[in-house]
Amino acid sequence: MYNSKGIQAYRKDSLKSDLASADPHRVIQLLMQGALEKLALGKGCIERSDWEGKSTSLTRAVEIINALKDALDRDVNPELVDNLDMLYEYMTMRITEASVSKDISIIDQVMGLLLQIKGAWDQITPADKQAAYQGQQEVQAGAV
Template identity: 50%
Template sequence: MSYGIKAYKSVGVKDDLAVADPHRVIQLLMQGALENMAKAKGFIERKDFAGKSAAISKTMAIISALQSSLDMKAGGEISDNLFALYDFMNNQLIVASREQSQSKIQEVMDLLLTIKSAWDQIPVADREKGYAMRSAMPQGAA
């Protein structure tokens, strides 16, 4: 890929993040994790172990960011389940990296695609309700 295209893609993501609402940020994080897992699978196929390690490390950092963004108080059981699922994903990625396992990476991709699909279907009205609830919370309670 040429430098110009890489720069354009980088700026595009930065611009998207600069104006993104919290819902969109989570979408972008999930998309980034999926893209890095796809790259990791390709690196394994090409026996590029350094590339694989970098892609899996980026994916794990993104999944950890998703995990830390959960509102454990307001989210209740859903947040608890997602926290455990994100933990499982990161553990599977460790195993995938160690075993050079494309199938383990695919398993994590499938799980994240299911979560992302549900996230993408949240209606705008429900998102707005969530933003209103968050802004109505006392400072420091969130």
């Protein structure tokens, strides 16, 4: 069959190239997808009693969610950003709980929440992205 290391290297290179050419919207999509993949991997590790893999995967999922949290722009919509901030904080707390208790139902819950956010994010149209980008430039120009 295929060499899994080769596939992993390809995926890593593919992701790097995707990130290098990505707009900020796409970067957030990739982060969300990465978090979902790490959560699914962590869930599988729990099911197989692979505790080292569980720890690595769930730790990485928390790191990605923290990166999403850090990327929030408080100037855009403070109320929405505060809600997302609290939701991301809740997710990291629940992932830690799932890791300690080895409870995959908690991981399913976090994945469901993240899928809802990603679904809304994926529905943002190119016109909406352009309008947001222009608004952001105007805010930055006004601050100078």
